[in-house]
Each structure stands twice: as structure tokens, then as C-alpha cells.
Amino acid sequence: MPEIVPFRGIVYGPGVIGEASRLICPPYDAIPPVVQQKLYDASPYNAVRMELPMEADPYAAAAGRLHEWLAEGVLEEDGEPAIYPCAQTFTDEQGIEHTRWGFFAALRLYDVAERQVLPHERTLSGPKADRLNMFRKTSANLSSIFGLYADESLRAETVARNFASTHEPIVDAEFQGVRNRLWRITDPGLTGQFQSTLAGLKVYIADGHHRYETGVAYRNERAAANPAHTGQEPYNYILAYLSNIHDEGLLILPIHRLVRNLPEFDAHAFVSKLDRCFTVWELPGRKALDDFLAGCPRCVAYGIVLPNLILGITLDCKPENVLSSPVSGPLGKLPVVVLHDLVLGQILGITPEATARESNLAYVKNEQEVFDAVGSGAVQLGIVLKPTRVEDVIEVAGSGEVMPQKSTWFYPKIMTGLVFRSLEGSA
Numbered sequence: 519m520p521e522i523v524p525f526r527g528i529v530y531g532p533g534v535i536g537e538a539s540r541l542i543c544p545p546y547d548a549i550p551p552v553v554q555q556k557l558y559d560a561s562p563y564n565a566v567r568m569e570l571p572m573e574a575d576p577y578a579a580a581a582g583r584l585h586e587w588l589a590e591g592v593l594e595e596d597g598e599p600a601i602y603p604c605a606q607t608f609t610d611e612q613g614i615e616h617t618r619w620g621f622f623a624a625l626r627l628y629d630v631a632e633r634q635v636l637p638h639e640r641t642l643s644g645p646k647a648d649r650l651n652m653f654r655k656t657s658a659n660l661s662s663i664f665g666l667y668a669d670e671s672l673r674a675e676t677v678a679r680n681f682a683s684t685h686e687p688i689v690d691a692e693f694q695g696v697r698n699r700l701w702r703i704t705d706p707g708l709t710g711q712f713q714s715t716l717a718g719l720k721v722y723i724a725d726g727h728h729r730y731e732t733g734v735a736y737r738n739e740r741a742a743a744n745p746a747h748t749g750q751e752p753y754n755y756i757l758a759y760l761s762n763i764h765d766e767g768l769l770i771l772p773i774h775r776l777v778r779n780l781p782e783f784d785a786h787a788f789v790s791k792l793d794r795c796f797t798v799w800e801l802p803g804r805k806a807l808d809d810f811l812a813g814c815p816r817c818v819a820y821g822i823v824l825p826n827l828i829l830g831i832t833l834d835c836k837p838e839n840v841l842s843s844p845v846s847g848p849l850g851k852l853p854v855v856v857l858h859d860l861v862l863g864q865i866l867g868i869t870p871e872a873t874a875r876e877s878n879l880a881y882v883k884n885e886q887e888v889f890d891a892v893g894s895g896a897v898q899l900g901i902v903l904k905p906t907r908v909e910d911v912i913e914v915a916g917s918g919e920v921m922p923q924k925s926t927w928f929y930p931k932i933m934t935g936l937v938f939r940s941l942e943g944s945a
Contacts, residue, residue, distance in 0.1 A: 520634045522623040524599035528938040531594045538691035542935035545661045546570045563939045565935030577655035603678035607697040618767030625758035635721045636642040642768040649732040657941045659757035661934040663726030674715045722915045724928045759932045769928045772903040776880040797833035821846040821902030848913040
């Protein structure tokens with residue numbers, strides 16, 4: 519079973535926490551340059567100045583700020599180990615309000631072969647090298663991984679909700695329409711209930727694959743350099759936000775594809791090729807496309823957006839009959855896998871290398887962006903996907919397989935700046 523423990527969190531001090539909405543930021547890989555600058559402008563103490571500094575040596579800048587802010591009282595390390603429940607409240611595109619509950623804890627780092635913490639997406643070497651440098655310089659977890667577990671009894675959620683009903687949050691911050699509230703629980707009787715919830719379960723990484731693998735590499739470095747290594751040092755654990763797949767606020771949104779820069783692309787020929795493997799419907803508008811995709815939750819279906827044409831398509835046969843090479847059961851059933859192999863690869867001729875370089879593909883998370891990009895002529899076509907089901911994420915991860923990159927978008931992101939964690943001192 520994956521081990522979690524309370525930890526002494528580093529949080530913003532009383533002199534600045536009242537402006538928490540100006541202090542938090544998304545994780546490093548979800549901060550484009552324009553947002554990075556806005557976050558810099560929001561506050562001289564915004565977490566982006568450690569998470570993704572703009573300086574020539576970002577790692578030294580982050581480490582220096584962490585040290586300075588602790589010395590100045592901008593940040594304070596809690597005196598007792600704690601579990602930190604977190605509630606994120608937001609409204610979806612249909613105007614429905616959701617609240618996702620989870621909690622921050624220190625999660626023991628496991629090698630993949632131990633099958634305790636399971637990935638579901640591939641990783642790239644560049645981001646891991648970047649984060650390893652940040653670990654080395656700061657000796658801290660600045661942002662958390664996002665892990666899932668499955669507990670139908672909702673034990674941890676019940677403890678968190680009950681505690682929140684009688685205690686004010688230590689952080690209450692809004693960012694881009696999401697309200698983020700954080701509480702601190704130090705009572706061993708209550709923190710023990712969070713720990714026992716994970717007994718016998720697995721943790722599945724929803725977001726933060728690069729950070730987790732980096733955490734394992736950093737642990738190995740530190741252990742090799744420490745003759746007195748016991749396995750209980752803080753570097754053996756990583757800051758993790760954990761949420762239950764049965765929580766009613768857990769939401770996965772799709773990541774849509776934009777196709778561009780294909781030489782001699784012919785829309786008519788493309789549709790003709792689709793017709794060989796798919797049933798193709800011409801749809802009168804965006805609302806009809808949304809209804810079409812919602813009406814076939816379990817089938818392999820996509821929306822195709824071309825200039826002055828919207829199509830709904832569903833695969834006519836089993837995925838294994840059209841894939842270019844055999845794929846394991848859980849992975850082979852995923853619409854995103856069929857899309858990349860059959861539509862993007864076989865029909866459009868986009869190679870895996872081009873996909874990795876993103877020379878012919880771009881990704882957007884808002885359906886309106888698909889229509890805008892196609893309508894403006896910026897891309898040749900757009901492909902609207904259904905969201906990946908959380909059950910499929912669990913099944914693929916449990917089988918030992920990984921999905922293509924940008925298969926899932928767990929919304930909202932876990933914000934950096936709610937709580938940090940030192941990798942020094944005692945566990």
C-alpha cells in the first residue's frame with residue numbers, strides 16, 4: 519500500500535496571506551509566458567517567482583527567494599506535521615457548480631516496478647531535467663503531484679468536510695474562476711484516518727508525471743550520497759495532492775486537436791477516407807456536435823471541424839481491426855489511441871516524430887478555440903474529442919500501459935502556493 523504521512527507545510531505568513539488570490543499560480547507546465555508576466559505583476563511574492571522564475575538562472579532565483587521569504591516571514595514553516603484538506607469550487611461550461619475535495623500529504627516515492635504509484639502518461643526528458651535542477655537547488659517541493667485513489671466509502675472526504683464545517687480555511691484564494699480553500703489538520707487521530715484510507719489501495723498519477731519521476735531520481739541521488747540513509751528522510755517522500763475517483767467534483771475535460779501545415783491537404787479527399795472506416799454525419803452546428811458526442815458515451819466518436827463543415831464520426835468496427843499494430847486491451851479501446859493511429863497517422867500521414875515535435879498538431883482545451891482556429895484559417899481542420907473516462911485512466915495505469923501525451927485534462931489544476939514542502943530536516 520502507498521504510504522502517506524503528515525508533514526510540516528510551508529505556507530504564506532499572516533502579513534501576506536490576506537491577499538492569497540494574488541499569491542498562487544498554476545504549476546510550471548501550465549504557465550505560458552503571457553500568464554507568467556501577469557503573475558509577476560500580481561505580487562512581488564507570487565509563487566510563480568519560485569515555481570517558474572524569469573531570471574537567467576531560474577534555479578538559483580527560486581532557491582534564493584525561498585530562503586529570503588522564510589527569513590523575512592513572508593513564508594512560515596508549520597510547527598507540527600499536518601494533513602492539508604483542499605476544496606476547489608468552480609463552474610463548468612454548462613453553468614453547473616462543482617467542488618472537488620482532496621488533501622495534501624507527503625507520499626512515499628516508489629519505483630514504477632513496485633506498482634504502488636502508477637503513471638498513465640509518457641514523460642519527456644527535458645521537463646525532468648528542469649525539475650531535477652529545481653529540486654537540487656531548492657531542496658523543496660514547490661508544487662505537488664496530483665494522485666487519484668479509489669475509495670467508495672469516501673472516508674477521507676467525510677473527515678475533510680466535517681473539519682471544514684467547523685474551521686475557517688487557512689487559505690482562501692480565487693484564480694481564473696476557481697476558489698481554492700485549504701485547511702490544516704494536526705490531530706493525529708484525524709490524520710491517521712487519511713493514512714488508513716490509503717491502506718490496500720493504489721495511487722494513480724493524474725498530473726505531475728515529470729515531477730514524480732524527478733522525485734524518484736532526486737531520492738536516489740540523495741540516498742547514494744548519504745551513508746546514514748534510513749529511508750525516512752524527507753527526500754524519500756513527495757508533496758502530493760490526493761483525490762478520490764468517487765468524489766463528485768472530479769472532472770476530466772478533453773484536449774482537442776488542431777491539424778496544421780499538412781502539404782497538399784484536401785478536405786474532400788480526407789472526408790472520403792474517413793467514410794471507409796467511420797459512419798459520417800453532417801451536423802448543422804456546434805450544438806448538434808455536442809449532442810452527437812454526448813449521445814454515444816461508450817463508442818469511438820469524434821467531431822471533425824472543417825471550413826463551413828461540421829461532421830460527427832463513429833468507428834464502424836472494433837479498434838483492434840483498424841490499428842496499424844497490436845495494442846493492449848485497455849489501451850487499444852481508447853478513442854485517443856485510435857485517433858492518433860488511424861486518423862492522424864494512417865489517414866493524414868502525421869508521423870509519431872511529427873506528433874512529438876508538434877509540427878502538424880496543436881492542442882487546445884476549449885472547444886470554441888477549435889472553431890475559431892478553423893474559421894480564421896489558422897489550421898486546416900479541428901478534431902473535437904470526448905473526455906477520457908476516469909475508469910479508463912485507472913484501467914490503463916493498472917495494466918502497466920501509458921496513454922499518449924495530452925490524453926487527459928484533470929480540471930482544475932492544483933495550484934502552486936497553497937502549501938510548499940521542505941526536503942531537509944527530519945521526516
